[in-house]
Amino acid sequence: MNADQVLMEIREVNLSYLMLAQSLIRSDREQALYRLGISEQAAERLASLSPAQVLKVASGNTLLCRMRIDDDLVWSLLTSHSKSANDAVTRLHANILMAGRHQEAA
Numbered sequence: 001m002n003a004d005q006v007l008m009e010i011r012e013v014n015l016s017y018l019m020l021a022q023s024l025i026r027s028d029r030e031q032a033l034y035r036l037g038i039s040e041q042a043a044e045r046l047a048s049l050s051p052a053q054v055l056k057v058a059s060g061n062t063l064l065c066r067m068r069i070d071d072d073l074v075w076s077l078l079t080s081h082s083k084s085a086n087d088a089v090t091r092l093h094a095n096i097l098m099a100g101r102h103q104e105a106a
Contacts, residue, residue: 007061014058017065021046022054034099037068073097 024032025047033043049057057064069078077094080087 010061010063011059014060014064015054018046018049018054018058022049 021032021036021038021043024035025043029043032038033040036043038046074094074097077090077097080090
């Protein structure tokens with residue numbers, strides 16, 4: 001993959017992310033804050049972007065969304081391959097940890 005292809009894919013991801021974020025914010029703000037891991041202020045700004053502004057922001061060469069899972073515990077909880085009843089508990093535990101991080105960021 002060459003540099004131009006990488007930039008084009010980053011722009012596509014940015015546009016998809018911004019459109020999804022706006023849709024989530026407009027349909028259920030509280031869920032959007034949790035699922036996107038953003039602050040109320042960031043949600044307000046995202047929701048207010050015009051289509052032209054969305055295209056302009058998306059066209060940058062920096063990825064706008066970020067990986068929210070930044071520690072080994074959450075990664076291991078999400079990637080465990082158990083097929084038992086504990087799998088649901090494990091995923092719930094991971095979601096609780098990520099929700100706590102959302103509260104820290106807000």
